[in-house]
Amino acid sequence: MQGPLTQFLMKNPSVLIFLGLLSAFTMFAAIGSEAFGIGFISTSMIKTLGKTLCFCLIAIAMDLVWGYCGILSLGHFAFFGLGGYMIGMWLMYERTRLIVENSMANAALPPTPEEIQEAIGTQIFGVVGGAEIPVIWSFAHSLPIQLAFVVLVPGLLALIFGWLAFRSRVTGVYLSILTQAMTLALALYLFQNDSGLRGNNGLSGLQNIPGLDHVPQSHISLYFLLASAFALGLGFVIAKLIVENKMGNVIMGIRDNEARVRFLGYHVETYKLFIFTLTAIMAAIAGAIYYPQAGIINPAEIAPIASIYLAVWVAIGGRGRIYGAVIGAALVSMLSSLFTGGQIPNIEWGPINIVWVDWWLVLLGVSFVAVTLYAPKGIGGLFDIIKLERNK
Amino acid sequence: MNEALLEVRDISVSFDGFKAINALSFSIAEGELRAIIGPNGAGKTTFMDIVTGKTKPDAGEVIWGEKNVSLLKRQESQIARLGVGRKFQKPTVFEEQTVYENLLMALDNDRSPFAVLFYRHNENDNQRIAALAEEIGLQDHLEKRSGDLSHGQKQWLEIGMLLAQEPRLLLVDEPAAGMTLEERQKTVDLLRRAAQTRAVVVVEHDMDFVRNLDCRVTVLHEGSVLAEGSLDHVTENQDVIGVYLGR
Numbered sequence: 001m002q003g004p005l006t007q008f009l010m011k012n013p014s015v016l017i018f019l020g021l022l023s024a025f026t027m028f029a030a031i032g033s034e035a036f037g038i039g040f041i042s043t044s045m046i047k048t049l050g051k052t053l054c055f056c057l058i059a060i061a062m063d064l065v066w067g068y069c070g071i072l073s074l075g076h077f078a079f080f081g082l083g084g085y086m087i088g089m090w091l092m093y094e095r096t097r098l099i100v101e102n103s104m105a106n107a108a109l110p111p112t113p114e115e116i117q118e119a120i121g122t123q124i125f126g127v128v129g130g131a132e133i134p135v136i137w138s139f140a141h142s143l144p145i146q147l148a149f150v151v152l153v154p155g156l157l158a159l160i161f162g163w164l165a166f167r168s169r170v171t172g173v174y175l176s177i178l179t180q181a182m183t184l185a186l187a188l189y190l191f192q193n194d195s196g197l198r199g200n201n202g203l204s205g206l207q208n209i210p211g212l213d214h215v216p217q218s219h220i221s222l223y224f225l226l227a228s229a230f231a232l233g234l235g236f237v238i239a240k241l242i243v244e245n246k247m248g249n250v251i252m253g254i255r256d257n258e259a260r261v262r263f264l265g266y267h268v269e270t271y272k273l274f275i276f277t278l279t280a281i282m283a284a285i286a287g288a289i290y291y292p293q294a295g296i297i298n299p300a301e302i303a304p305i306a307s308i309y310l311a312v313w314v315a316i317g318g319r320g321r322i323y324g325a326v327i328g329a330a331l332v333s334m335l336s337s338l339f340t341g342g343q344i345p346n347i348e349w350g351p352i353n354i355v356w357v358d359w360w361l362v363l364l365g366v367s368f369v370a371v372t373l374y375a376p377k378g379i380g381g382l383f384d385i386i387k388l389e390r391n392k
Numbered sequence: 393m394n395e396a397l398l399e400v401r402d403i404s405v406s407f408d409g410f411k412a413i414n415a416l417s418f419s420i421a422e423g424e425l426r427a428i429i430g431p432n433g434a435g436k437t438t439f440m441d442i443v444t445g446k447t448k449p450d451a452g453e454v455i456w457g458e459k460n461v462s463l464l465k466r467q468e469s470q471i472a473r474l475g476v477g478r479k480f481q482k483p484t485v486f487e488e489q490t491v492y493e494n495l496l497m498a499l500d501n502d503r504s505p506f507a508v509l510f511y512r513h514n515e516n517d518n519q520r521i522a523a524l525a526e527e528i529g530l531q532d533h534l535e536k537r538s539g540d541l542s543h544g545q546k547q548w549l550e551i552g553m554l555l556a557q558e559p560r561l562l563l564v565d566e567p568a569a570g571m572t573l574e575e576r577q578k579t580v581d582l583l584r585r586a587a588q589t590r591a592v593v594v595v596e597h598d599m600d601f602v603r604n605l606d607c608r609v610t611v612l613h614e615g616s617v618l619a620e621g622s623l624d625h626v627t628e629n630q631d632v633i634g635v636y637l638g639r
Contacts, residue, residue, distance in 0.1 A: 004512065246511040249493045253486045260484045263444060265472035265557065266503050274505050 008241070014323055015240050019233055026229045035218040046221040047293045052333050053228035054290035055313070057235045059329035060322055061279035061286070062310050067319030068243055069275045070255030072172075074307045075179030076283045078186050079154040081302035083284030084291035085190075086149040088203035091292060093140035094210035096123045127201050134196030150288040151281050158280030159273065166269040166276075171258070180304045190299035202298025206291050224293045231289055232326075235282055239322045251275055312368050318380025327379050336360065396455075397422045397591050398476075398561055403442060403452030404615075412438040413449065414615035420561070425587035427602045427623075428595045430612035431635060436595045437481065439612070440563050444478050445471045457560075473503065477559030481566045483546035487539030491530050491549055494538050495521045498553035520556070528552035528582065544575035551582055562592045568601045580604045599623075611635075 009016055029049055032041035041049075058080050065071050100119045104111040111119075121131040139145040165178055193199035209220060242248055253261045254268055262268050291297045309332075317328015338344060339360035347354040371378055396419040405413045413435045420426055428436055441447035443454060445468040454463040456474060463471055472478075485494050499517055501507065525531040528548040533541065538549055547567055554562055564583065568576045576598075583605065586592055596602050602609060602623060609626050611618040619629040626632050 242509070245509070246496060247505070247509045249486075249489055249497050250508055252488060253497060256486055256488060257484055259446070259468075260480070260486070261497075262468040263472050263478050264498055264553070265469050265500075266497075266508075267467070267469045270505055271508075 008244070012240055012244055015237060018236055018323060018326075022229055022233050022236075026226060029225055030222060033218065033222050035216070035222045043218045043221050046218075046225055048334075048337060050221065050225035050228040050293045051290055052330055053225070053232045054286045054293070055329040055333045056326045057228070057232045057286035057289075058283045058310060059313050059317065059325040060232075060235050060239050061282035062314045063319055063322060063325035064239055064242065064282075065275055065279040066311065067314060067321070067325070068248065068255060069251040069272060070258075071272060071276060072176045072311065073179045073276065073279075074176045074304065074311060075183040076279065077306035077310055078183035078302045079158060079280040079283040080287035080290070080306075081297065081299075082154040082157065082186075083150045083287030084294075084297045084301070085197060085203065086146055086153055086284075087288040088206050088291055088297050089137060089140045089197075090143050090146035091206045091208070091210065092124060092203050093120070093137060094143075095205060095208055096120050097141070098210055098213075099123070125198065128193040128199050130194075136196045147288075150284055154284035155277055155281045158277045162273045162276040166272045169269075180307070183302055183307055184304050187299045187302045187304070190302070200298055200300070202296060202301075203291075204296040206297065207293070207295035209292070221293065224289065228289050228293075231285060235286075236322060236326070238282075243322065312364065314378075315368060316371050316378050318378030320377075321380045324378055324380030331379070332364070336364070339363070395421055397424075397457065398443065399453075399455040400439075400443070401453040401455070403449040403454065405438060405442065405447060405449040411615050413442065416452075416612075416616050418610065418617065420591050420593060422560070423587070423589070423591055425584065425592045425605060425607040426594070427605055427607055427609045428593060428612060429597070429599075429602060429609060429626075430618070433614075434612040435615040436612055437565060438615075440478060440565060440595065443471075443563060444468060444476055469503070472557070472559075475558075475560035477554040477557045477562050479550050479554055479562070479564045479567065481569065483543065483550050485538045485541075485546050485549050485553070487537070489538060490535050491525065491538050491541070492521060492534040494549060494553055495524055495556050498556035500556065500558040524552045524556055527555065527585075529578070544571050544578075547571065547575075547579065548582065551579075551586070555586060560590050562586060562590060564592065564594045566596055567594065568596060568598050576601055577604070 029041060029046060031037040033039065033046050034041070034043055035046075058076060062073070062076055065073050065076070097116070097120055100116055100123060101111075104116065104119065117133060118131060121133045125131060125133070133140075139149070161179075161182055165175055170178060189195055190197055190202075191200050197203065207217065207220070209215070212220065243251075250261065250266055250271060253264075253266075254271060258268055310329075313328040313332045314325045315328070316332055317326065318324025339356045342357075344356050346356055375381055377384065399419040401417050402415050403413055403417075404411065404415055412433075416435065416439065418439070428439070430436055438447060442449050443463065445463060445466055448464065455461070456463050456476075461474065463474075463476075466474070486497070489497075496517065499520060501511070501517070521534070522531065525534055528551060530541075530545060530549060530552065533545070538546065541549060551564070551567070554564075567579050567583065571579060580601065583592055583594060587607075594602075594605060596605075608621065609623050610620045611626050611629075611632050613631075613635050618635065619626045619632050
């Protein structure tokens with residue numbers, strides 16, 4: 001008798017293939033890195049790769065909620081951003097505290113805790129005209145608590161939002177609009193200077209890990225790449241475990257015919273809420289690993305357009321298959337940084353002047369329309385064709 | 393009438409002023425097979441919508457089982473778990489999934505998300521699914537995508553899914569629509585066998601099909617019961633003849 005794990009892997013070879021490719025990729029990055037390897041991959045490239053893996057993870061979440069459960073959420077980047085803010089608070093607070101304590105250590109009189117608090121407050125909130133540390137920063141000194149918040153805060157938001165929306169049987173495009181409203185409202189709130197999260201300045205210096213000043217960025221970036229790869233691998237396995245089991249049958253049933261599932265006796269709303277919240281947490285974890293690599297987070301990151309891009313990635317990669325989401329996110333986000341990063345020379349033929357920074361969005365829009373019209377299965381659909389050819 | 397499994401009392405419902413159901417009363421006993429006929433717009437589908445919780449009536453009562461539970465305050469999924477199974481007019485199976493997966497979802501196991509999340513395939517369920525597939529004649533198609541089945545096979549799969557739910561009352565909406573003659577006969581047999589262990593209500597247009605079911609017939613017209621009895625009895629009823637001939 002085989003164990004359940006062996007059975008699962010036998011039935012889903014894509015899990016082993018994916019984990020193998022991911023390990024090979026990480027190994028390649030480590031060997032090529034400046035930290036331990038021969039150094040042909042720059043530290044900023046390592047960061048880009050690590051961030052791309054985080055995008056792949058949130059794309060898996062998007063595929064679960066949209067491709068499998070049929071909920072077109074256009075708000076999952078809000079959870080990604082919230083996850084980033086939660087870890088960013090600890091990174092910024094602790095680093096500022098260490099700097100403040102260091103600089104005060106040489107003072108004639110040892111500083112009182114109140115003085116230290118005030119100095120930290122001025123350092124962090126000076127830009128928004130304050131010196132008081134807001135209440136929501138009460139636990140910013142504690143890494144375990146802020147890590148718990150990474151899961152709890154976005155999870156709770158998703159739970160409450162989802163409960164209200166699904167209970168009222170809001171579905172389809174109306175739900176998509178509601179999720180857009182949610183992410184817009186959150187972004188607008190965070191833009192305010194008195195939101196307690198530094199308004200449009202956001203949180204910065206996140207690439208500097210408190211207490212690890214002696215470790216060079218080349219090393220830190222590689223550690224984060226490894227963490228991103230680990231989280232992505234774990235996310236892939238969890239997603240597969242869900243969709244390849246009875247849970248997958250039920251949520252795909254909800255996607256295809258919600259009313260029928262209800263008449264089978266399943267409480268559809270609870271299932272939607274479960275998937276919505278779970279994927280929000282996955283998105284939040286992806287964000288919490290992403291922003292220390294990006295170094296800065298501000299409210300513009302969770303603008304409604306970000307969540308729409310996420311849907312575009314998944315659509316291009318092929319929704320309803322987990323690896324499709326990964327391919328879409330990796331390909332489109334890498335191309336995006338290529339085109340908008342000035343690596344591709346602009347085209348100037350007399351009156352025609354193509355500046356890629358502007359034209360990239362047009363290109364993306366056209367490919368989204370093309371995929372929707374002519375290849376609804378996305379890039380992942382190519383694998384079906386290969387499979388069919390082989391079975392002939 | 394105290395042994396009625398389902399009792400519908402004086403229900404009325406109107407949509408934008410149109411009375412789809414008008415003071416309808418109806419009851420069915422445990423293990424009874426019943427056919428409901430009636431012209432278009434007689435309220436047959438709306439009646440099913442009300443019993444299964446999809447539509448709430450403006451007035452009346454729907455009473456279920458020996459504990460006399462009112463179904464009006466229950467959600468669709470709760471009513472389904474109480475033991476009311478419903479087959480829709482159009483075959484609605486989950487086309488992207490296999491016959492096996494369709495039946496697995498319908499089996500009367502625990503419906504809570506956690507039980508479903510940690511569900512492990514087991515011999516007992518596999519045997520039940522195999523037996524059901526045998527019953528509906530799909531034993532050789534278990535691994536087939538149900539969207540690839542023929543129209544008749546989809547109808548049977550849906551009936552199989554209903555049987556898997558182990559309902560005490562089966563509501564079947566136009567099972568014979570679009571079937572060949574041979575498929576119809578198979579469907580009649582299937583429903584008659586199902587009715588040996590549970591109550592079955594069949595809504596149907598096709599008189600030959602109803603005749604083959606050989607059961608008590610209720611005629612609906614303009615949202616209320618026009619006549620009830622054996623098929624021969626109701627077809628001799630002057631009101632029924634009038635309605636069907638359009639007088």
